[in-house]
Ligand SMILES: C[S@@+](CC[C@H](N)C(=O)[O-])C[C@H]1O[C@@H](n2cnc3c(N)ncnc32)[C@H](O)[C@@H]1O
């Protein structure tokens with residue numbers, strides 16, 4: 001692939017994981033730690049320091065969204081959330097309308113804590129509630145700490161405080177789950193939800209208790225055809241309820257799309273602050289001129305030592321080649337209903353157009369003839 005490839009211009013997004021959980025869910029292999037106590041003052045100071053350092057390195061003027069993800073950021077105190085937001089707003093412009101999202105586990109939010117998070121700055125934002133299911137037996141299988149009734153209460157409380165800005169996560173394809181049970185669960189969730197739903201097929205992750213049970217034969221593996229039917233059923237039910245299927249796993253109505261997540265799929269720049277966070281940006285503050293993939297140190301204590309000694313805990317940084325950047329742009333953009341626009345492609349590949357790459361005879365044109373790929377003026 002020839003042609004010069006550039007990183008996207010600013011603004012930038014910020015993602016900030018809180019790596020601690022109270023308990024391990026049986027299906028999850030995220031970077032998370034279950035520890036007796038967390039020195040929150042120390043973690044907070046390091047998050048603030050790293051956010052300042054990385055924003056300085058990126059040299060962007062404006063931050064358009066902030067996402068506090070998991071582990072379980074709703075276990076952090078509102079003070080920590082406020083401190084990170086202040087650090088971001090001190091280092092770059094954080095507009096009043098910026099999307100500021102907190103992923104909140106239903107077992108660690110009371111209406112009072114939710115109000116505290118709103119006070120801290122989550123007020124212009126979204127609350128994301130991983131319910132997974134509204135069935136107590138399914139929640140037990142997943143090792144979730146909360147019951148279905150607690151999940152319902154959490155959504156109702158979040159909707160009162162963040163009307164139109166509350167999203168729920170649902171999981172399908174659980175071992176033993178039937179098509180009927182899934183459709184009933186989804187109908188119940190539709191009666192409860194706000195205007196955004198993320199729908200994830202359960203991935204059996206190596207090293208998790210659930211995967212061991214399925215692979216060991218104690219629990220049934222869901223058949224592929226059933227999984228496909230569940231997805232199609234969900235898509236039909238959500239579209240009938242007025243949702244736009246705007247990304248493979250995401251549905252929104254009344255325009256309540258997650259602009260933060262859209263920025264990943266559009267291959268925009270983002271910095272990752274905190275243990276295990278991922279980022280993609282051009283480190284202009286260090287004289288960089290190419291987009292880099294960066295990953296912060298996974299283990300929280302090691303990460304804190306690095307932040308204290310060098311201002312950030314970046315463990316791995318890789319300059320993305322022009323081809324890698326275009327591959328990411330395509331793989332992510334084709335997850336969305338807007339696809340990859342000519343304009344966006346042009347940011348990364350000013351000399352070689354989409355038409356030049358996909359309009360020629362070959363595999364891509366075969367896919368267009370079979371109806372799998374569409375190349376149009378948009
Ligand atoms: C890591 S959780 C963070 C939120 C919070 N810790 C909680 O679980 O309530 C974020 C989302 O990742 C998804 N997730 C985690 N492990 C998954 C898996 N093995 N398969 C599919 N989705 C998964 C879940 O749907 C969850 O809603």
Ligand code: SF4
Nearest residue numbers: 021024025028070071
């Ligand atoms: S699903 Fe959420 S609460 Fe459960 S272990 Fe993973 S990050 Fe922690």
